[in-house]
Amino acid sequence: MNSREKLITAVAVVVIAIVLVVVYVNPALHYNLLSNETKQLAATEVRSYQGKDLSSVNDFRENSIAGPQHINGSDYRLTVTGLTPATRVSTYRDILDNHQHYSKVVTLHCVEGWDVTILWEGILVRDLIKEAGVDPKANTVIFHAHDGYTTSFPLSYVMDNDIIMAYAMNNVTLPAERGYPFELVAEDKWGYKWIKWIEEIELSNNPNYKGYWEQRGYSNSGNLNGSFFGL
Ligand SMILES: Nc1nc2c(c(=O)[nH]1)N[C@H]1C(S)=C(S)[C@@H](COP(=O)(O)O)O[C@H]1N2
Numbered sequence: 001m002n003s004r005e006k007l008i009t010a011v012a013v014v015v016i017a018i019v020l021v022v023v024y025v026n027p028a029l030h031y032n033l034l035s036n037e038t039k040q041l042a043a044t045e046v047r048s049y050q051g052k053d054l055s056s057v058n059d060f061r062e063n064s065i066a067g068p069q070h071i072n073g074s075d076y077r078l079t080v081t082g083l084t085p086a087t088r089v090s091t092y093r094d095i096l097d098n099h100q101h102y103s104k105v106v107t108l109h110c111v112e113g114w115d116v117t118i119l120w121e122g123i124l125v126r127d128l129i130k131e132a133g134v135d136p137k138a139n140t141v142i143f144h145a146h147d148g149y150t151t152s153f154p155l156s157y158v159m160d161n162d163i164i165m166a167y168a169m170n171n172v173t174l175p176a177e178r179g180y181p182f183e184l185v186a187e188d189k190w191g192y193k194w195i196k197w198i199e200e201i202e203l204s205n206n207p208n209y210k211g212y213w214e215q216r217g218y219s220n221s222g223n224l225n226g227s228f229f230g231l
Pocket residue numbers: 060061062063064065066109110111145146147149177178191192193194195196197
């Protein structure tokens with residue numbers, strides 16, 4: 001090679017190296033670049049699954065208490081706090097790379113009268129809680145979100161059911177409006193229990209804790225088969 005060819009080769013190597021580093025270290029680019037468990041060929045929303053029609057990511061009404069939250073995937077930390085032997089801090093990559101992924105079609109019903117049926121993909125909340133460990137005094141789990149929103153459940157709800165924290169819907173990574181990085185798929189509960197932008201999972205011994213809408217009169221159990229007012 002002459003010196004001009006050497007220079008071109010050197011520049012090409014540097015450019016390729018930079019691209020690889022950026023793709024590898026940036027979790028926001030798309031989890032499936034980093035995961036060997038779920039292979040996706042295109043980030044295109046699926047609209048039917050096993051014969052069922054799905055709603056679209058755009059069929060939700062956006063009426064969050066403080067508008068969409070924009071969380072940077074590389075700065076994101078999830079903590080498990082409260083009645084646990086060790087406060088546990090995880091990054092987005094830790095959560096996606098080191099846990100089993102699950103998918104499930106579940107319908108979200110908002111008290112306003114609309115609903116959306118979505119193919120959710122996420123990891124089990126139970127797995128994160130088990131990893132941190134649970135003090136025997138804990139009987140309640142309180143989720144805290146980036147916008148200050150909170151909601152709570154009996155601990156048994158997340159430990160005895162397959163409750164996932166979703167990072168994708170209809171095969172696409174959750175957009176900011178839908179709760180990126182994680183929205184709780186609170187099956188059998190009203191939409192206000194489906195907390196978006198989850199940052200903290202707190203183990204508590206207060207079964208009477210009331211979250212944002214619960215303090216404003218909505219049922220604390222949030223059970224779909226009951227009324228959303230009262231208990
Ligand atoms: N952090 C946070 N999560 C939230 C809310 C909110 O305001 N903040 N709204 C809840 C309500 S009332 C519903 S119906 C669902 C779906 O709301 P979306 O259509 O705005 O996504 O998100 C729930 N999760």
